[in-house]
Amino acid sequence: MKPIVPKKNEPVRIGFYICHCGTNIASVVDVEAVAKYAATLPNVAVSRTYKYMCSDPGQELIQQDIQESRLNRIVVAACSPLLHEHTFRKATEAGGLNPFYFQMVNIREHDSWVHTDRTEATRKAMALARAAIQRVPHHKPLEVKKVGINPNVLIVGGGIGGIHAALTLANAGKMVYLVEKEATIGGHMAKFDKTFPTLDCAMCVLSPKMAAIGSHPNIHLWTYSEVAKVDGYVGNFKVTVRRKPRYILEDLCTGCQECVNACVYKDAKFADEFNLGLGKRKPIFLPFPQAIPPVTMIDPEVCLNFKRGKNPDGSHTVSDKCKKTCVEACGDRKAIDFKQTQEIKEITVGTIIVATGFQIFDARRIPYYGYGVYPNVYNALEVERLINASGPTEGEVILRNGQVPKKVAIVHCVGSRDENTNRWCSRVCCLYSLKLAHLIKEHTHAEVYNFYIDMRTPGKGMEEFYNRIAEEGMHLIRGRVADVYPDPNDGATGRLVVQAEDTLTNKILKIPVDMVVLATGLEPHPEAESLRRMFNLSCSSEGWFLERHPKLAPVNTFTDGIFLAGCCQGPKDIPDTVAQAGAAAAEAFALIDKGHVEQEPNTAYILDDCCGCKSCIPLCPYTAISFAEDTKKAIINETLCKGCGTCVASCPSGSIVQNLFEDVEIYSEIDGVLAEGLF
Amino acid sequence: MANATQSPLPNSTWKPRIVAFFCNWCTYTAADLAGVSRMKHFSNVRIIRLMCSGRVDPQFVLEALAKGADAVLIGGCHPNDCHYVEGNYKCLRRYQMLKRMIADMGIEPERLRLEWISAAEGEKLKRVVNEMVETITKLGPLGLPQKFEQWDREMEEFANHVAARDAAAGGGCAEHGTNTQPLETAHA
Numbered sequence: 027m028k029p030i031v032p033k034k035n036e037p038v039r040i041g042f043y044i045c046h047c048g049t050n051i052a053s054v055v056d057v058e059a060v061a062k063y064a065a066t067l068p069n070v071a072v073s074r075t076y077k078y079m080c081s082d083p084g085q086e087l088i089q090q091d092i093q094e095s096r097l098n099r100i101v102v103a104a105c106s107p108l109l110h111e112h113t114f115r116k117a118t119e120a121g122g123l124n125p126f127y128f129q130m131v132n133i134r135e136h137d138s139w140v141h142t143d144r145t146e147a148t149r150k151a152m153a154l155a156r157a158a159i160q161r162v163p164h165h166k167p168l169e170v171k172k173v174g175i176n177p178n179v180l181i182v183g184g185g186i187g188g189i190h191a192a193l194t195l196a197n198a199g200k201m202v203y204l205v206e207k208e209a210t211i212g213g214h215m216a217k218f219d220k221t222f223p224t225l226d227c228a229m230c231v232l233s234p235k236m237a238a239i240g241s242h243p244n245i246h247l248w249t250y251s252e253v254a255k256v257d258g259y260v261g262n263f264k265v266t267v268r269r270k271p272r273y274i275l276e277d278l279c280t281g282c283q284e285c286v287n288a289c290v291y292k293d294a295k296f297a298d299e300f301n302l303g304l305g306k307r308k309p310i311f312l313p314f315p316q317a318i319p320p321v322t323m324i325d326p327e328v329c330l331n332f333k334r335g336k337n338p339d340g341s342h343t344v345s346d347k348c349k350k351t352c353v354e355a356c357g358d359r360k361a362i363d364f365k366q367t368q369e370i371k372e373i374t375v376g377t378i379i380v381a382t383g384f385q386i387f388d389a390r391r392i393p394y395y396g397y398g399v400y401p402n403v404y405n406a407l408e409v410e411r412l413i414n415a416s417g418p419t420e421g422e423v424i425l426r427n428g429q430v431p432k433k434v435a436i437v438h439c440v441g442s443r444d445e446n447t448n449r450w451c452s453r454v455c456c457l458y459s460l461k462l463a464h465l466i467k468e469h470t471h472a473e474v475y476n477f478y479i480d481m482r483t484p485g486k487g488m489e490e491f492y493n494r495i496a497e498e499g500m501h502l503i504r505g506r507v508a509d510v511y512p513d514p515n516d517g518a519t520g521r522l523v524v525q526a527e528d529t530l531t532n533k534i535l536k537i538p539v540d541m542v543v544l545a546t547g548l549e550p551h552p553e554a555e556s557l558r559r560m561f562n563l564s565c566s567s568e569g570w571f572l573e574r575h576p577k578l579a580p581v582n583t584f585t586d587g588i589f590l591a592g593c594c595q596g597p598k599d600i601p602d603t604v605a606q607a608g609a610a611a612a613e614a615f616a617l618i619d620k621g622h623v624e625q626e627p628n629t630a631y632i633l634d635d636c637c638g639c640k641s642c643i644p645l646c647p648y649t650a651i652s653f654a655e656d657t658k659k660a661i662i663n664e665t666l667c668k669g670c671g672t673c674v675a676s677c678p679s680g681s682i683v684q685n686l687f688e689d690v691e692i693y694s695e696i697d698g699v700l701a702e703g704l705f
Numbered sequence: 706m707a708n709a710t711q712s713p714l715p716n717s718t719w720k721p722r723i724v725a726f727f728c729n730w731c732t733y734t735a736a737d738l739a740g741v742s743r744m745k746h747f748s749n750v751r752i753i754r755l756m757c758s759g760r761v762d763p764q765f766v767l768e769a770l771a772k773g774a775d776a777v778l779i780g781g782c783h784p785n786d787c788h789y790v791e792g793n794y795k796c797l798r799r800y801q802m803l804k805r806m807i808a809d810m811g812i813e814p815e816r817l818r819l820e821w822i823s824a825a826e827g828e829k830l831k832r833v834v835n836e837m838v839e840t841i842t843k844l845g846p847l848g849l850p851q852k853f854e855q856w857d858r859e860m861e862e863f864a865n866h867v868a869a870r871d872a873a874a875g876g877g878c879a880e881h882g883t884n885t886q887p888l889e890t891a892h893a
Contacts, residue, residue, distance in 0.1 A: 106737045107754070108729075135740025136752055140831075146748040153751055559785060564731075564824040572825055576741075584730055584788075584824060628756060647790035670789035671760030675799070687755060692765055696724060699751035700773045705722045 038163040039071040041088065041097040042155065045079035045104035047134055054138035056148040060103065063152045067159050071095050079104050085117035092121030099123075099162040103131035103155050109575070124167035126627070126686065129158040149704045157698030164691045168627040173665070175261035176376035177618045178203065182253055182557075185213020186600055187381035187592030187607040189235050194611035196244035200618060203373055204239065205267055206249045210317035211236055213383055217300070217407060219414040221600055222461040223491030229316060229416075236318040248371070249319060256560050259668065260587025261376045261623045271341075271366040272323035278361035281320030285310050285362060288355035290348060296328050298418070301411045305418030310352050315416055324362070331364055341367060377587045377614040380571065381607060382557055384593040387441025387448065387546040395440065395544055396510045401426045402520050403510060403542045405440075406458060413465045423469045427520060431472050431540035435524040436463055437507045438478040442547030450568055452547030453597040456482045459545045460495040466543075467498065475501040475537055477526050485599070504530050513538045548597040561588055570596045581610040586623065589613050628669035628686040632660050636681040642673035721841035723750045723834075724769040725778040728758045730788040731823050732780025738827035746831045747838040750778060758782070758819075759792025763803050766817060770807070775847045776816040778837055780830075783821040793821070815840055816847060 042064040046052035057075045065073035072091050076084050079102055091097050100118045104110060107130040115125035133151040141147040179195050181188045184206030192204045204211070215221075216236075218228035239245055248269055255266035286308055294306035300314045309329035312322050326332040326342035331350060333343040344364045353362050389397035389405050397403045402425055404412075415421035424430055436459045442452040456478060463474040481502070483492040496502060505526040513521040516538065525536050550569030551557070558565050562585045564572040571594050574582035581589045589610035592603040617623060636659040643651045643660060650666035651673060653659075662673075662682075671684040680689065727733040733754050739746065755761065758781025766777045779800065781793040800819040808814045820833050 106740070108734065108737060132737075132752070132754075135737040137740075137748070139740040139743055140746055141748040142745060143748065150748050150751065157751070157753070562786075562788060564734075566825045567828075584734070645795060647792075668789055670757035670792045671755065672757060672789065672792045672795050675760050675762040676795070684756075684760065687760060689762070692753065692755070692762075693768060695753050696765065696769050696774075697772055699724060699753065700722060700769070702773075705720050705749065 036098065038069040038099055039095065039097050040069045040099040040101060040159055040162060041072040041091045041095065042070050042074070042159060043079055043084075043088065043100070043102045043104075044075050044133070044151075044155070045084070045102065046075060046077045047104060047138075048078065051104070051134050051138045054141060054144060054147045055133055055151045056144060057151075059148055060133075060151045060155055064101075064155050064159060067156060069099070069163055070159060071097060080110050080113050085113070085120070088114070088117045089121035092118070092123055097121075097123075098127060099165065100128045101131060101155065101158045101162055102128070103133045103151060103158070105134040106132045106136070109578070125170075126168040127162070127165050129162045129165065131155050131158045153699045153701055153704040156701050156704070157695040160694040160698040161691045164688060164694060166685070166688075168685055171625040171627055171629070171664070172622040173261050173625055175618055175621060175623050176263075176374050177201065178373070178375040179614050179618070180205065180253075180263070180265055180373065180375040180378045181381060182378065183213070183381035183383055183592070183594070184208075184211030184239075184247075184249065185381060185383045185592060185603075186215040186232065186235075187383070187603045187610075188213075188379070189232075189239055190604045190607040191379045191381060191591050191611040191614075192245055193235060193238055193242070194608055195615060196242045198615055199244065200615070201244055201246070202242075203246045203248065203265075203267070203375065205251050205253055206247075207252055208313070209250045209272060209321075209323050210313045210319070211239060211247065211249060212314075212316075212318070214386075214407075215600060216314065216316070217302075217410055217414075219410050219417075220461060220465060222457040223485075223487040225461065225464070229414075233316045236316065240318040240320070247319060250323070251371075253557075253560065254370070256378070256562075258374075260585075260617070263375050263378060263587065265373050265375060265378075267371040267373065269369040269371060271368055272321070273326065273329075273362065273364055273366050274322050274324065275361045275363050275366070276319055276321050278359050279321040280359065280361075281312065281322070283312055283322060284355040285322055285352035286312065288351040290330060290351055296325065301418045302408050304408055304411055324364075377589065377617055378561065379589045379591055379607075379610045379614060380557065380561060380563070380583075380594055381591040381610075382551050382554065382594040384548040384597065385551050387452075387549050389440055389544045389546050391447055392440060392444075394509050395437065395507070395542070396522070397544055400510070400512065400520070400522055400542075402431075402522055402540060403544065405544045405546045406455070406462060407546070409462055409466070409543050413462070413469060421469070423466055425520070425541060429540070430470050431466075432470075433473045433475070433537070433539040434463075434466050434470070434541045434543060435475045435477065435507070435522075435537060435539040436543045436545060437510075437524070438476065438545045439506065440544040440546045441549065443479060448547055448549060448568070450547075450597065451482060453482070454599050455545040455547055457488055457491065457599070459543075460492055460500075462543060462545075463500050464495050464498060467500070472540075473501065475503060475524070475539065477503050477505055477507045477524070479504070479506055485601075503528050503535065505535070510542055548593060551594060554594065557594075561585065563588065563590075566596075570594065581606055581613055587614075587617065626669060626686070628671075628684060629664050629667040630662055630669065630671065630674050630682050630684045631664070632662055633681040633683060634659075635679060636660055636677075637679050639678060642677055642682060645673050645676055647672075719846055721749050721775045721838055721846075722773060723776045723778055723837060723841065724774040725750045725752045725780065726755055726758070726761045726765060727752050727780040728782055728788070728793075729754055729756050731782040731786070732758075732820070732830065734824035735780070735822045735826050735830040738824065739830045742827050744827055744831040746834045749838050749841075750834050757787070757789050757792035758796035759787075759789065761796055761799065763799050763806075766803055767807075770812065770816070770847060771849050771853070773848070773850045775844075776818070776837060776841045778833070779817075779819045780822050780833075781819065783823055786821075786823065812847065813844055815844060 118128040119125040257264040297303040298305040298307040330348035411417040591607035591610040638658040
């Protein structure tokens with residue numbers, strides 16, 4: 027198709043299209059009336075309605091009209107421009123016009139979906155259409171800016187989501203920086219015993235992937251590290267990573283753990299984080315046997331060779347009071363370095379995948395369940411560790427007093443579906459509770475009582491799993507647990523009573539049990555807020571990172587080039603996390619493989635009548651504006667300008683113009699929306 | 706908001722006209738979210754999308770009021786959340802200045818409102834829009850275009866009056882008498 031080059035002084039001929047969107051728009055807005063109204067406005071040559079403008083025939087309609095009716099401006103009144111502006115720009119371009127001769131009117135999200143009065147909604151649609159029709163004659167042909175993209179990828183978070191995304195990209199030949207806050211990758215999945223619904227061992231499927239990360243030539247694995255700063259934009263992010271000192275030189279340590287054996291502490295006596303404090307470790311330790319990188323670390327808070335307490339800058343001071351048997355054991359490898367300090371790494375990447383995961387709900391926030399008060403109340407993750415063969419009890423489900431529980435209650439929805447704590451369903455608790463019920467029964471032959479509100483088992487194989495577990499002779503009680511208290515008849519043994527109303531039989535139940543397992547829900551990571559600021563993301567009101575579109579852009583964010591994977595976006599199970607991580611990797615790959623990013627040409631430029639007052643220069647956060655000494659005028663560096671328009675609004679002589687948002691365009695919109703008779 | 710879209714003043718045809726300038730990244734998206742969540746609210750707000758609240762030229766606000774808006778709503782990102790680092794702070798400064806300016810012009814400061822509404826706060830958008838419509842309904846119309854017309858008429862009458870008086874005085878004051886075209890109108 028021959029591109030239509032606008033001739034000078036050619037009369038503006040606008041094509042106006044209003045979409046029914048099935049009944050989404052047409053049921054509230056009288057689309058025919060809007061089309062008739064638009065036809066009366068100046069410059070409108072064609073005015074039509076169509077059932078689905080975004081469909082192929084809808085777009086072809088535009089292209090056909092451009093050719094047949096010699097249209098040179100297009101206005102489509104439909105959904106939000108954030109959804110379909112791109113679609114219609116493409117259609118405009120396919121018709122032979124510059125894509126920026128297009129303007130979109132949002133009459134679905136901003137009108138038909140939020141108003142019920144047909145007259146008022148129709149008037150609003152007319153006013154908004156009028157604004158666009160008045161605006162579009164001022165549009166100029168613009169060109170999309172193409173900027174090269176750095177092929178490296180940063181992945182933040184080394185749980186199963188980050189691991190999967192990293193391997194996918196690294197296998198495709200891309201250089202990946204995987205940054206993990208903890209000393210090892212693996213995340214929550216590494217702590218699980220079995221996974222539902224297949225009951226396959228979590229570590230058996232995870233550890234090969236972890237090992238692959240550790241040995242992959244395309245992956246820079248930085249554990250015990252945090253992203254400190256992110257600058258730049260899609261294609262060219264400048265990232266600062268802070269690597270915390272683990273006092274072991276990663277390149278030299280072979281993971282033999284002879285240092286651990288040689289430590290002056292003969293017995294492990296410090297709470298082991300990986301086992302949630304149920305087990306013990308030494309001051310020098312490997313987080314868990316399959317840790318990647320297989321490198322030990324030193325906890326300076328308890329190691330005798332360090333002074334207690336941190337310095338104001340967060341570092342620790344070496345006391346040199348220990349015999350340093352660990353150094354002796356390490357011998358010639360010389361992998362232990364008490365003087366190690368934090369290391370700052372600066373990298374440039376083109377895309378970022380955020381996979382920072384979740385935290386489990388702190389059950390102490392619901393005092394009547396007695397977590398943290400009664401020793402026999404556990405959260406589900408602690409029980410995972412008790413069941414796990416490499417856990418603190420080597421797979422024996424025993425209470426803190428060493429006894430095997432004979433009766434176990436599992437309380438669902440702890441910190442989920444609760445007005446007082448978190449309102450959302452954490453999605454995985456019903457299923458992992460069924461899994462734990464099965465595993466506890468398998469390990470202890472105990473009677474297991476599941477107290478649930480609703481049994482939620484969506485997903486492939488999940489309902490079958492529920493039926494299977496139910497048939498194993500579990501007690502499934504529909505009722506929210508109201509109280510957990512020491513058994514008045516048997517208090518000394520730590521036995522507890524779980525009280526709930528069985529809402530199917532309308533009976534109050536008081537069941538004495540030896541162990542209570544709280545199926546704690548999933549919560550946004552405590553650092554989500556600071557991460558959100560750093561990566562310029564949005565959060566839902568609950569604190570989960572917000573995807574660009576819940577259905578059509580589920581891994582994209584509002585910041586181009588930054589993608590989401592896993593539970594940082596919302597609670598999900600392992601298969602969904604992996605699927606999402608794959609999607610995020612594919613999105614990143616699609617950007618990289620294209621080789622360039624297209625940037626909205628909404629940058630600003632300076633007119634000749636700039637008087638050189640320099641008031642715009644300090645306003646630009648990207649230092650895109652400079653002062654040309656020879657001409658005594660300001661100049662804008664187009665590659666640095668991000669198109670916010672702050673300088674435009676401040677120019678006292680009106681000498682700065684923002685493409686796509688020119689003053690004259692905004693003024694014609696203001697005039698358009700205030701049209702008489704449309705309120 | 707069961708009666709959200711009913712006319713707030715059933716006996717009057719007047720309804721507040723509110724022009725809104727929303728940042729593309731937060732408040733505009735919040736309005737989309739309100740739509741997706743079907744949060745019904747008053748239909749009196751007409752949204753104009755800008756890339757950043759920092760793009761809101763004070764003249765946009767004055768122009769909207771002069772062209773017949775009863776109020777102007779600006780929506781930007783929460784402090785520290787600006788997509789462009791600090792455009793919202795620039796907007797805040799202009800807003801503070803404008804607030805005083807319109808008060809000096811005899812326009813109630815309530816007619817200009819700046820709100821930080823993040824992309825996730827569809828509920829807040831609905832609340833702010835409804836609150837604003839209620840506030841402006843109570844305040845009544847601003848009606849600057851009508852006032853301009855009235856002032857133009859007054860000026861014209863005054864000019865005519867002066868011309869007639871000069872004519873009656875016998876054309877003695879040439880420097881006044883020849884200057885009979887209407888004085889420059891207030892909003893020109």
